[in-house]
Amino acid sequence: MAEQTIEVEQRGAVAWVWLNRPELHNALNESLIRELTLVLRGLSDDPAYRVIVLAGRGRSFCAGADIESMKQQGAASATANRDSARELADLFHAIASSRKPTIARVQGAAIGGGLGLVSACDIAIAAVDAKFAASEVRLGLIPATIGPYVVRAIGTRWARRLFQTAERLTAAQAEKIGLVHEAVEAGGLDERVDAIVSDLLMGxxxxxxxxxxxxxxxxxxxxxxxxxxxxxxxxxxxxxxxxxxxxxxxxxxxxxxxxxxxxx
Known part of the structure; x- marks a missing residue:
């Protein structure tokens, strides 16, 4: 049976889109990337929904790339690598270009591609214990596909630092530099997201x-x-x-x- 990497929960006019690989901290593999892209594009055009909340099952929002996928990409041809990277870039664009307001509900780790998901959303609310990083350079890589969205969120000055140090930020630091709009106690995360959803539904x-x-x-x-x-x-x-x-x-x-x- 194929892994169900995405779950969509309807709450009235709001679509809660859950990354559903909790045992792997919702790491991004090809199946999740493709499924999430299709789901988000469909929701963008679906009149039944007014707001999209992007969330992660389990302890983490999204810890970045799946290790097995990274191994496969390392052994793949240049053409296959380019196609895979383009699919990931399409995912971030699907979020950023959505016709509906998008909210990232962040707990635990938001690393690498997870950082890209946060940055591509219109609004980001994080639990105070969340951690953020552009970790790519520590793997000999660069944050290319997430780059436009992270730079847009935090500006070039902070991007120059974080893209090179790959240091981890606390939720409080992420709020200070504009990566997230608010950092709240973990127990109040859903309540705060719901309050923002209510504001959005008035528009x-x-x-x-x-x-x-x-x-x-x-x-x-x-x-x-x-x-x-x-x-x-x-x-x-x-x-x-x-x-x-x-x-x-x-x-x-x-x-x-x-x-x-x-x-x-």
């Missing part, structure tokens, strides 16, 4: 997707006449859409907008 789904696109469009660009015109055009288009009209009507009528779940 308009199309507006949230557009807001994500806006960030990608304006990041690192100078505030020029061109950018000013772009932002003016974006808000003008959004204002004319049905979702914006419903949001304004709900505000003026002092009621919840139609997209807010009944239990919120």
């Amino acid at each position: 308009a789904p199309l507006a949230q997707t557009a807001a994500k696109d806006l960030i990608d469009a304006v990041v690192d660009r100078p505030i020029s006449a061109e950018l000013i015109e772009y932002t003016a055009e974006r808000i003008a288009v959004v204002r004319a859409q049905d979702e914006a009209k419903e949001g304004l009507s709900a505000f003026l009528e002092k009621r919840k907008a139609r997209w807010v779940p009944a239990q919120s």
